[in-house]
Structures are given as C-alpha cells and as structure tokens.
Amino acid sequence: MNILQETSPERVFTVGGTCGTEAAPVSYLNNRYDGDIAVIWFDAHADLNSPDTSPSGHFHGMVLRTLLGNGPDVFCENIDRPIISRQVFLAGVRDMDKVEKQYIESSNVTICEIGNDLINQIATSGFSKIYVHIDVDVINPDHFSDSLMPTQGGPSCEQLSECLSELVKRFDIVGVGIVEYCGRQSKSANQISRILIEGGIINDSF
Ligand SMILES: [Mn+2]
Known part of the structure; x- marks a missing residue:
C-alpha cells in the first residue's frame, strides 16, 4: 500500500497470493479515480x-467485504477509500454462504452471467474505469485444475478470455489481479497466460 501511494501508478497489475492481495490495489485505485470504477469479481465465491x-x-473469504468497509480492523485501517456496493459486479459466483446471499440482497451488489449480461450491466452502470479481479477458481475445474478452491461449474478458459477481450475493447481497464493460482503443472501456467493474451489484457492494457 505504501509503495502504491508513493509511486502513484495509473494502472496496477498484480499476480499471486490469495484474494487478500486485492485489498491494496482496489482501494488505492478507488481512491485515485474518486470512486469512478466498477469492480468485476470473476470468482466462484x-x-x-x-x-x-x-x-x-x-x-x-472476506476481502470484498473489507473493501466495502466492513472487515477485520487491522485491514480496514489500511483501506484508502472503501468502495460502495453499486461498484461491485460478481461474475461466475456459484458457492455462497447464506449470510453472503443476505448481504447481496440487502445491498446494490450485482450478480452477472459471464458474457453479454456482464458487458451490458457494466455499460449501463456508467462507471468509466474497470478493475478486473480474476480468482482462477472461477474457471470450470474440468478445464483448469490448479486453483486453490476448485468449485464445480463455471466457464471454460475460452469463455473467460472472450469475455475479457470484450471488456478490453469497450472499457478502460485500470487494474487486474490474478489470484489463488497454485501452480502444480506448467500446463496451467500456460493456460493462464493464454487467457490473458487472448483476452487482450496483456497486450493492450499492461
Ligand atoms: Mn474464490
């Protein structure tokens, strides 16, 4: 977080760790762009x-809630500027606790299908910048086996990269985080790079 504040980058690309690593870049970018940023959460959770x-x-399992301003004190103290629920678009979510469902119902968090639904929801939301969180467990475990928390269902690698390339074409992506990858085989590292390259994330934005 200190490094981000000192160097003040316009775009942030992070790789690795658990979803917890998203706290610093998302809250930094939210502050930098004055809340004008949609946070797309590609994640089974x-x-x-x-x-x-x-x-x-x-x-x-709490990082998004922490970004919304309600997490462990030690982390909340370091959030530059909490996001509001209207900024959050869950994509590919399929394993939720009851309290999480209740929270979503009582807030303005949007659940989207990966594909046209997500693109349309972002387009109508009016945000000019996008943060893309990719927890690799969003990908169907039949297609990708090296995530920390494999979860039944979800898109194929191609469906994810097609959706990313549409986002790259249409919106200004200022941050990307790839998390929860546990590389046991080089095959899966290659799959991730192919998703990012075919999705246009690496060429055009970073
Ligand atoms: Mn997850």
Whole structure:
C-alpha cells in the first residue's frame, strides 16, 4: 500500500497470493479515480463474509467485504477509500454462504452471467474505469485444475478470455489481479497466460 501511494501508478497489475492481495490495489485505485470504477469479481465465491459471519475465519473469504468497509480492523485501517456496493459486479459466483446471499440482497451488489449480461450491466452502470479481479477458481475445474478452491461449474478458459477481450475493447481497464493460482503443472501456467493474451489484457492494457 505504501509503495502504491508513493509511486502513484495509473494502472496496477498484480499476480499471486490469495484474494487478500486485492485489498491494496482496489482501494488505492478507488481512491485515485474518486470512486469512478466498477469492480468485476470473476470468482466462484463472493468473498463477502465479515469477521462476525465467516464460517472459516479465512481473510480471503472476506476481502470484498473489507473493501466495502466492513472487515477485520487491522485491514480496514489500511483501506484508502472503501468502495460502495453499486461498484461491485460478481461474475461466475456459484458457492455462497447464506449470510453472503443476505448481504447481496440487502445491498446494490450485482450478480452477472459471464458474457453479454456482464458487458451490458457494466455499460449501463456508467462507471468509466474497470478493475478486473480474476480468482482462477472461477474457471470450470474440468478445464483448469490448479486453483486453490476448485468449485464445480463455471466457464471454460475460452469463455473467460472472450469475455475479457470484450471488456478490453469497450472499457478502460485500470487494474487486474490474478489470484489463488497454485501452480502444480506448467500446463496451467500456460493456460493462464493464454487467457490473458487472448483476452487482450496483456497486450493492450499492461
Ligand atoms: Mn474464490
């Protein structure tokens, strides 16, 4: 976080770690662009537990809620500027706790289908900048096997890269985070680079 504030980059690309690594870049960019940023959360999970509701107590299941201003104090203290629920677009979510569903119903978080639905929702939301969070567990485990929390269902690698390339064409992507990858085979590292290259993320934006 200190490094981001000192160097003040216009765009941030992060690789690695768990979803917890997203706290610094998202809150930094939200502050830098004055809240004018849609946060697309490609993830099988909503990561919307709070310290009071989390069944596991793992921070990576609370990071989005922390970014929304309601997480463990030690992390919230370091959030530059919390996001508001209208900024959040969950894409590919399919494994949620009951309290997370209740939170979504009581907030302005949007759940989107990966593809045209997501593109249309972002287009009508009016945000001019986009942050793209990719937890690799969003990908169907039949197609990609090296995520930390494999979860049934979800898009193929091609469906994800097609959606990314549409986002790159239409919107200004200022941040990308790739997380929860546990590389056991070089095949999966190649799959990730192919998704980012075919999705146009690496060529055009970063
Ligand atoms: Mn996840």
